[in-house]
Amino acid sequence: MKKEKISKVILCVLVAFTFLSCLKPKGKEKKEQQLNVLWINADDLGRELACYGNPDVSTPHIDKLASEGILYTNAFSTAPICSTSRSSIITGMYPTYINCQDHRTLNMTKLPEGILPITKYFQKAGYYCTNASSEDFSKNGKEDFNFLNDGLFDGTDWNNRAEGQSFFAQVQIHNPHRLFVKDTENPINPDKVFVPECYPDHPLIRADWAAYLESVQECDRQVGRIMAKLEKEGLSDNTIVILFGDHGRPHLRDKQFLYEGGLQVPLIVKYPKSIQLGTLNNDLISLIDVTATSLDIAGLEVPDYMHGKVFIGDKKDQRDYIFGFRQRAGDAPENMRSISDGRYKLIWNRTADRPWMQLSSYKKLQYPAFTLYHVLNERGELGSPYNLLMAKTKPVIELYDLKNDPLEFSNLAEHKDFKNVKNKLFSTLKTNLKEFEKHMVLEDQATIEKAKKGSAKYYINSLKKQKPELSPNATNEDILKDWEKRLVK
Template sequence: MKIISSFLFFSILITFPILSLAQDRPNILWINSDDLGVELACYGNKDVKTPHIDQLAKQGTLYKNAYATAPVCSTSRSSMITGMYPPAINCQDHRTINMTMLPDGIEPITTYFKNAGYFCSNGSPADLNKKGKEDFNFLNENLFDGTDWRQRAKGQAFFAQIQIKQPHRPFVRDLKNPIDPQSVTLPACYPDYPLLKADWALYLESIQDADRQVGEIMERLEKDGLLENTIIFFFGDNGRPHLRDKQFLYEGGLKVPLIVRYPKLLKAGKIDQQLVSLIDVTATSLALSNIEVPKHIQGNVFLGKNSSQRKYVYGFRDRTGDAIENMRSITDGRYKLIWNRTPDRSWMQLTSYKKLEYPAFALYHYLYEKGELKAPFNQFMADTKPEVELFDLKKDPMEFNNLENSFKHQKIKSVLLSKLQKDMVFFEKNRIQENAATEKEAMESSVKYYKKGLMEENLGLKVDATYEQIVKKWEKELLLK
């Protein structure tokens, strides 16, 4: 009997070697909050209440210098799910129209998790029986096995993503903990204007709603007895949804919160200052699961064995909707260099999405037309951009003072620009430039989006409404009680 039992035991191991290994590995959970900047209490913001995220930070490590690879969702998400920079997989244009397959040899990381016996899920916190946001810019199918880790086989390890919609626009009011617009402190990159403060307060209320959902996720994880063997990564997919932030390579568009909880490896309450790119989360998730990180992956492992700290973080921006751009950035943590490869374009060129959803877009145009948008905010209304922008993030965190022509900063400019230009040759080898017909299609689609948005939201505006009329509409909605 003992011989037969041993034979059966080893037969099972041979038949199911991957699953048996996976059961000894940690679970991985990505909690992705859509359009979330670092406006959290644990990051120092005093106007917002985020007790659940703060608790997560107290139990884990909070990263002060984490960056998305792109300031818009589909590009950033495509990057994270592959561990590759956006143009390296031809995913640099937001919601790519002419999608392609991933280049040969490159797979979504769910492939590597599945091969190691993991159950892969992607769900919505509102209902984990429903799919969560994906928004990838490449042709794909069957990336996930399900929507909820509870759908896995008994004892099977999982790689799960939960997609929190907030604080993406339109914002959600927090009726239990409303925020007084008059009491909030706007980032110094924006003029202290009542309409902007009201919009900012709603953004913070949306963050509070996201925090509530984080609390529910953590409670569910603990209820299932999975909390201590699950490595939790909490982050925003790109920066905050405001005028000079999302879609741009300034700090507000790229800098995101990143909190990692895993008591078996990380000390509670630690604050880490190292530079981290979100594709490092990808590489690190594989490594901590004892899955070999494929050599092509461009992220660094920043935790555990064989971890390393990166010297530079890169940012990428191409077309978003009908706003056609080509921007690249690099930072060493102190200095940020932005390479504007389409300097003939205005920062405030038409973007139908922002015209419809962002009060600041209309307000800036309206104030500028009247000559009332003062310095330094009026810089953003220039008809063209400098080819190179260089900022000292320590002395100028709002990125207003371009040091491109500063004699004192020519050396750091040369180092960063040379590094960026050299690396782009490699990073962009799979990039396919959209042609004129595709760009036209994108612009026509954005105009339809704008018209449809006006009708659905019953804004009482005509398609050719002036910026003054749009501002008055926003004031009526956000300021009048």
């Protein structure tokens, strides 16, 4: 009898212990409870998506992501070109502060002391960090950082992590970067698309725009494959997904420019089992805020030095301004800065003596509009306001009312009614640049000449592969005829 009573007591103790174990604070199981964080980063992806209101493109997978999460309508990159923007995103810092302002910096330096890429913080917290190509998870995704580093990732596929280990992952989608990919399944008719009014309505522009939208559709398919992988592997309920473009769309007056088309990007955040389904958010967001926010939502401390702000949750920090940076891109050296409060936008052209349309071997090779503008201007057929871009010099200050002039054609910098707006924005920009440019090292003339020679070599080699029938000395008229032959039917 006594043995039976003892057995019952032991059984009761075990049951009670098991019950109490289930009630222990979740913080003690932090490693098992940590959320995975997935960045889906698409090259040159603008807001030309159905969920952002574009009726000419089919993007069901990105639309689904938006319907399950939060769509941000005012997100911007820090720079209108990949390596500069990506250097900012991975560190949460403005590019000039970390000396990463020049595209594919020739004289790379290490990050300033104390500043680390976001992966180092995740790794320290026990995360497995990956960077993969969307087309093949066994291959590295695009990095293109402008600073010296000793390797930022543990692998390419999160499936190689230890059992129970959380992951931070980047999956890189090449599309819709040029060269554009044709969509044979769902082709887009150039004659029926709406071409943004910041470009002239020309058959070549229409054909190029339709090709871009088809490449966006291929990007959407890649997003679908990534999300299907998450679902198939049972990770959807424990992974935060953040989708964005590394900068704005790859068109003239957009990429490599500080106008809205070069800086504005899509941004969608999906929480596991989110109750905020299909939410729209109009807050000003910089892509460096994605860095700070990713750390915070994973339960990690955000370093005090980071320029990025947390835009979700209890630690949300409202942003007042968006800052943009443009320096040398290939063989086109520049020094431009911008600031926007969401309503008004000021651009400071510190190299105002140079034309907007100075030689860019990359654009000459891949942008039909680059050649078209030159030819139409030479013929006297490039009308206003498009011919403004062909000026031999730039104004030192540009000021735009984004509400009434979203295309940024009417410069209000010298308008007396906007003097106070200009002065406030310019003063705020200059004050902040004292901090943001703290570690910036300007390229000397020898480095710029080296970059120009490298771009000239790139142009000739790429021309042989992509357009062997064209001579490196082909005139703008010759290049235009080639573009029309390729794109206009």
